Amino acid sequence: MTARLAILISGRGSNMSAILHETQEGILKNLAEIVVVVSNVCSAPGLDIARAAGIPALCVPSEGKKRQEFEKELLNALASYHPDYIILAGFMRILTPYVVHHYPNRIVNIHPADTSQFKGIGAYKWAFEEGLEETKITVHLIDEGVDTGPVLAQKTVDLRGATTLEDVEERGLAVEHTFYSEVIRDMLTGKINIQEIKS
Numbered sequence: 001m002t003a004r005l006a007i008l009i010s011g012r013g014s015n016m017s018a019i020l021h022e023t024q025e026g027i028l029k030n031l032a033e034i035v036v037v038v039s040n041v042c043s044a045p046g047l048d049i050a051r052a053a054g055i056p057a058l059c060v061p062s063e064g065k066k067r068q069e070f071e072k073e074l075l076n077a078l079a080s081y082h083p084d085y086i087i088l089a090g091f092m093r094i095l096t097p098y099v100v101h102h103y104p105n106r107i108v109n110i111h112p113a114d115t116s117q118f119k120g121i122g123a124y125k126w127a128f129e130e131g132l133e134e135t136k137i138t139v140h141l142i143d144e145g146v147d148t149g150p151v152l153a154q155k156t157v158d159l160r161g162a163t164t165l166e167d168v169e170e171r172g173l174a175v176e177h178t179f180y181s182e183v184i185r186d187m188l189t190g191k192i193n194i195q196e197i198k199s
Contacts, residue, residue: 003031007088011090015176036081038074039059086106105141109139109142115140
């Protein structure tokens with residue numbers, strides 16, 4: 001049975017685009033479909049990409065709202081699409097237990113660092129400023145903390161010879177754009193067992 005994915009974005013949606021490609025003609029074909037894309041920023045370019053592909057694309061603005069008000073609206077927007085999984089792809093909001101408990105062990109995030117070493121935003125900047133020869137992309141489940149959820153998989157990014165932050169980001173995103181779909185595939189096929197990882 002094809003898994004129904006809801007993707008949450010805040011910006012350009014490059015990871016969303018990569019996942020979309022894989023659902024249409026790549027490793028996620030016949031495994032998953034994107035049923036809706038939601039952004040908390042109405043000007044997010046990723047919404048136009050989704051619409052151009054014929055995918056429902058919604059804006060649930062977060063600016064100027066109390067967190068619970070926004071999250072209530074977000075859950076209402078998602079409800080009619082009955083997603084099996086919520087995929088965070090550059091979604092720049094921290095989700096509270098109110099949302100996390102609504103989709104237990106079904107919210108997945110990608111983080112551009114080893115979550116045991118660096119949490120929060122600015123991970124590529126951190127790797128560049130630390131002069132790291134490598135960093136790790138982490139795909140993990142969302143729990144009640146910030147980048148503290150159970151790790152599903154990690155992949156190394158070679159940073160040797162990177163001389164600018166842009167170079168670091170480019171190398172990292174190149175890995176993200178393939179790795180995220182690989183982890184989603186492994187999760188859906190049972191190669192990654194969420195219950196075992198959670199325990």
